[in-house]
Amino acid sequence: MRALAAEVAKLVSLPSVWIATAAGVLVPSGIAAINASAARGAITRGARATAGADLGYQELAFGVVGVIILGVVAISSEYVTESAESGGGRQITTSLTAVPSRLRFLLAKASAVAIAGASLAIVAGAATMSAVRVVLGEHAPPLGTDDVPRLAGVVCYWVCAALLAFAITVLTRHGVVPLAVLIANTSVVSVTYLLTKITPLANYLPDLAGAHMFVRTFAGGTVEISPLTGGLVMTAWTTALLTVAAVAFTRRDA
């Protein structure tokens, strides 16, 4: 528990974590507000009847960039090397002399990332759904019991995404490459989505499979995946990568 308390304290005192938090809340709620405004225009013109069941959810799949940043910086900050003039030290040496068990250290850090990721998902989910309702007013689709498992799916998706980013960065020990690749894949060009054009197996990559937990209609979707299967597939990916990361981390020199 002490190790976890230390990891939570580290996250809270790191400025880049606050940037991640801002991105996680503002990106999905901002895009949702813009899309809701467009949908409202279409509804009042009579071009469409409803706003669509995925409004808000699609944006939350996007907003996962926030927890990707969180997962990456949580571990890359340990390996940032001070300038030579400052002595060339790294925080990881301090961390591992305070908590010498590699496994305990990694478990505490992963738990802190999961807790922060879940909290951020709840806040972002509330902000995004509120933005949709504020903009659409009477045209907003009502939130019902149907939305409970979907919103739980969002939280699960964000936690898994944070832990995947975390596990990859444990392996690279450097934040820039995982950050660039993972954010580009989420926001600019979805490489995993393009891969589905080549093989249907790509639908079982973690980000696509996991999104089935809460997104209902996929443009050009080629494979039927139930929300439960999607969640299990993403959890399996996360567990596998965390295991590989833990094995590498406990074996190599700090």
Place this chain on the structure above:
Amino acid sequence: MTVITIDDLVKRRGSREILSGISFQARPGRVTGFLGPNGAGKSSTLRILLGLDRATSGTALIGSVPFARLPDPLATVGAMLDGSGAHRARTGRAHLRWVARSAGLPRRRVDEVLEVVGLTNAASKRIGGYSLGMGRRLALATALLGDPEILILDEPVNGLDPDGIRWIRTFLRERAASGRTVLLSSHLMGELAETVDDVVIIKEGRVVADGTLEEVTGSHGTLEDAFFALTTGGAP
């Protein structure tokens, strides 16, 4: 319980042998100077002792257990390695606070160690803005948080101003006088002769001298002369 015992430590990286059988002890109540030129294997030895790197063979023990199996590491060993050992975006106080949390130490300890190393006024500044000397003081404050029985310091005087060097010498002598164990590495001889009781000199991964300051200095006159005679292979 607080003897440091290094026994036949070997470390290979690829085909290069960095340590070729290092053995020595650091005892309570004494300051042990671990000396050698840059690249001799001082930091590698200390990193293995602290469980950061893995030895190819041999053991490094704190009392009777490896560092990684200490029940309360921060209260047993205070370590100071390269630089500040902290992330530049945090403040000095925030850094010490998370370390204190990891050992369940009260917040009061953070202010106490800041006071001891003279960083109280810079505690709310980001570490990125610290000078090398301030970073080293922060690293020492971190090592002192748990009021440990053992201090392991890698090049502690590097980057300190003359005042700081004088201060740390007195400080380490006091720690040893109170029965604690101090092991410090250095490549600077002049700074150390007045501080250490025991001397271990290594060269290219091997111990070339091990004894009390008087024994190692011997007929060379000064520790510095002895050091160069032993490490450069030149005339004594």
